[in-house]
Amino acid sequence: MDLYLKNALDCSRKTTLNYSTSFSLGVRSLDYETQKAIYAIYGFVRFADEIVDTFYDQDQEAVFSDFVQQTDEAITASFSTNPILHSFQWVVHKYDIDQAYIDAFLKSMEMDLKMTVHDKNSFDTYVYGSAEAVGLMCLCVFCAGDREKFSKLVSPARKLGSAFQKINFLRDLKDDFKDRGRNYFPGVDFNRFDDDLKHRLETEIQQEFDEAFEGILALQSSVRLGVLLAYTYYNELLIKIKRTPAHAIMNKRCRISDQYKMWLLFKVLVKNQIYSI
CATH class of the missing domain: 1.10.600.10 (Farnesyl Diphosphate Synthase)
Structure with missing residues (x-):
């Protein structure tokens, strides 16, 4: 695994650990390869949910629209400078989601x-x-x-x-x-x-x-x-x-x-x- 992808997946794992101790407990019981994939999905889901539930001091619709566009671009290009989206596009392609x-x-x-x-x-x-x-x-x-x-x-x-x-x-x-x-x-x-x-x-x-x-x-x-x-x-x-x-x-x-x-x-x-x- 290249260093950039490893770092992106680490960001998704850290996001999961920070936001949900209960979910993290379940993921840790999975084998290592499956863990990486589920962390990648959770990180993506959590970021989207955070935009609509938390950022009330921002233009939420504009921020969310940008997130959707970045998601599409990440999946199309199989790459993103956003580590959460880079790890998500990886799991999308690897498991044909x-x-x-x-x-x-x-x-x-x-x-x-x-x-x-x-x-x-x-x-x-x-x-x-x-x-x-x-x-x-x-x-x-x-x-x-x-x-x-x-x-x-x-x-x-x-x-x-x-x-x-x-x-x-x-x-x-x-x-x-x-x-x-x-x-x-x-x-x-x-x-x-x-x-x-x-x-x-x-x-x-x-x-x-x-x-x-x-x-x-x-x-x-x-x-x-x-x-x-x-x-x-x-x-x-x-x-x-x-x-x-x-x-x-x-x-x-x-x-x-x-x-x-x-x-x-x-x-x-x-x-x-x-x-x-």
């Missing part, structure tokens, strides 16, 4: 600049681009060119991404609804959010989790461990959300302690060994 997934993701990020309330169609579009398409990018890496396996796992991968995103929506209600004025769930008035409505959303998420689980078991052992860890972590978040009254969800962000995350890691290591038998 469909441009449609990238476009869907960027479209969802752009929606965050322009929309605060969603109907059913825009919600489905947003969840697909912001979560399911990202999951499919990762699935391209996990399947490493095995198109038959990829096709079989597309549906569970999408279900898992959707479940993850909806849990994020519930966990981040305070930041999204109260602070940013965003309402992702169609037809839901969070000024009148109650336990019955919360239970309906949780049931929908649980069903997606259950459907996704069979797909996780079909992954090879070395890859399955990292995905299973993410699944277990988010399932624990869902359990915690279920135990938290609707009024409290609106005022605090549910979290899993670092100590408990380590216990989950141990638990998942044991489970993965059992599933490999």
Whole structure:
């Protein structure tokens, strides 16, 4: 690997470590080559998300438009002076990631600049681009060119991404609804959010989790461990959300302690060994 690419991939890895200790924990359980690729995807996704969620003192639309253009140029030229985009174009070409997934993701990020309330169609579009398409990018890496396996796992991968995103929506209600004025769930008035409505959303998420689980078991052992860890972590978040009254969800962000995350890691290591038998 040439020094410039190594440095670019290191930047993506550092970005992942800085922004998400939970996600980093799962990635570290993957083999080295897979780690590099997933870090490259996460770095790209994080930078785009950061533009639309953080840079309020900037012209966000102009900054995001420039980011999209730089992304296109990086993929076309197989090179970028932006290390995050250089590492991303590398993973796109190495694992033949469909441009449609990238476009869907960027479209969802752009929606965050322009929309605060969603109907059913825009919600489905947003969840697909912001979560399911990202999951499919990762699935391209996990399947490493095995198109038959990829096709079989597309549906569970999408279900898992959707479940993850909806849990994020519930966990981040305070930041999204109260602070940013965003309402992702169609037809839901969070000024009148109650336990019955919360239970309906949780049931929908649980069903997606259950459907996704069979797909996780079909992954090879070395890859399955990292995905299973993410699944277990988010399932624990869902359990915690279920135990938290609707009024409290609106005022605090549910979290899993670092100590408990380590216990989950141990638990998942044991489970993965059992599933490999």
